[in-house]
Amino acid sequence: MKNKIIIFLIIFTAFVLRVWKINNFPAGLNADEAAIGYNAYSLLQTGRDEFGHPWPVNFQSFNDFKPGFYFYLVLPFVKFLGLTELAVRLPSVILGTLTVGILYLFVKKIFRSSFFALSSSLLLAISPWHLHFSRGGWESNAAVFFILLGVYLFFLSLEKSKYFTFSALSFSLSMFTYHSARVISPLLLFGLAVFNWKKIFVRKNTKSLIIAFTLAFLLMIPLLLSFFGGVGTSRFSGVGIFADQGPFWRVNQLRGQHQNPMGLFPRLLHNQYIEYAVLFFYNLLSHYSGGFLFLFGDEIQRNKVPGMGQMYLVEFPFLLLGLYYLLKNRPEGWKFWLYWLAVAPVASALTFQSPHAIRSLNMVIPLVMMTGYGIVQSYFWLKGKSRLYYVLSIMYCGFFIWNFSFYLHQYYVDYPKTYPAAWEYGFRQLVSYVKDNQEKYDSIYVTDKYDQPYILFAFYLKYPPAEFQKEAKLTERDRFGFSTVEHFGKYYFGEINRSRPEEGRIMVVGTPAEIPDSATIVKRIYFKDGKTEAFRIIEQ
């Protein structure tokens, strides 16, 4: 009973931390979130996505073909809450909160320790890494929920074989939700099968296994079919490891320093296979660096809170202790646990931006478990040493509360000031102004200095999807494989200094770097800090 109350409180805390001021923090709405919302809106209105594809498995969006399941999860929220930030983010908030509950059930099931389960779920509830991506419309966060659920159901199925089907369903859904899960889920399933080989392939499980395999196979058919055409290669060619030309030039440079660059020895020693393999391992191992985990976090401003790593610094000693006790005690399931930690960043390592907090988000599960295990084992070690135990516990709690408060301060106060443009703040205010004044203008030109401005306009304008589908055309892919829309209705997006019509009244929206102080500025839009200008509007 006591445990039930505690886990209820932890889940409640997780929900509050995830939903508190969700409309305003993160400050703004990023282009991916806007794309999810607008495509869901478009499906509701027309039964087609923004480019006219009926009920797609992968959404074309910026030509990055986003896996579609999160879009469909958002759909009912857009239906009932309208096309708002809340509607896009609420499914992620709910799934993030549920992940905390599932982790409790999972740890309790495997390790039969309520204390360990409670400490792990509490750590996940307040984890900066998990909180960050639960508070935005991130498909990655939804995929982590389905992955963890799949793992939990798998362990349930070792006792009741009917759960194999649900586990297969959950893993399949994760693959429909986020790109990385298409690599991680099969790897985890492989690990589960290898480490539990003798328990799975027994006579009594035959029927359930056949049903589970059949279901997974049927679900994979549309996914596999969707890979034909542009979908399969588009994303990987854009952000995949081979988009990094570093190894290619390195090979050239190193071979060139040999007397006979095309000789067998230089070719054996310096070739792209080796260099890309080395790069892959570099990417993989960079996810375990202390700098990434505890000091600086991801390099991308949208994925990080200033002054914070992906985890709390006070967790570091317990993570080490957790690893130590894990190797020392070797509790049931320890091999799979370590295996998960090892493969978690594989998908991220296959891309050229590493370490990457979104693509490796599933790493947070084995990491918080390990930290939780370190705390639990330290507790048992200290228990006999009563006075020392109290002093150290109080000190630790004090440090933890300080670190947690520091994170909240950084997130709610410092983040919008330090990285004002990270979440494309200002578009809501800009579009509101444009809406009120657009009748006075024949055309409106908007800068493309911020990521994918067209989708933010379509989102905030609630532009009729039927018209958008007719008018919008994607540009050619850039070097990262992304495209954009340069024009719909009276709105034009791109370089603001490009040629514009001589006649007619035109509104031009640019950044302070593009529109000088000497211009006649009719409106200024500020970032969340209230001081830094996001947009300047002039008339022509």
Add this chain to the structure above:
Amino acid sequence: MKEKIFIFLVVLSALILRLINFSNRLGLWTAFLSALIIVGIYFVIKKSDLMWARVSAVFLTISPWLVVFSRNPYSLFGRISTLFSLREVLQNYFSLFSAKYLFFSGIWPNTTKPLSYQGMMYLMDAPFFILGLMCLLPKKKNIVEKAIVYSLLIFPVISSVVPGSFLFSLLTGIIMALIAAKGFSSLIEKSKLFLIFIVFYLFFFIRFIDLYFIHS
């Protein structure tokens, strides 16, 4: 007799790697000192585990960390800077264990031969370091194993609070090589897969020699 031949080969290889094209007189002494240390460590570890001792001697002989610093002994006592803040200490500490430093680019002494694309260890050491920890941590440890585990805890901390000196990072490197050797020796005892790994090690060793003597 077998042991004597092994030690002779280790010392010979260590000296060749450290003395070929050597450029300063002190390097001559540190090359011999380095070989002596390797032999000393071999005999200390031998009391605990013969196979581990042999692999350790080989790993220390070919360790990029040890080879480069033996050839550039002045850098070990470079300008020591003063500290600063807890954050910087932590930053130093974490960077000692970062993949970039250990396996990919390292922080090499500022000499006339800058070494690129080579970490302080071989990439192949990474799995064996983890395997070594898995062998060392769970069981009751003898004095040698205890000393190695405690050194792994202490040396990086000292190295982090005394930035600029490479001495303690070198000592950390020796400890890490010994742990990787432990992992590798445990594999030799259990599986024939080690032959494949020897081929990989050989490749990375040749690559290091190539990067150091041809490209830098």
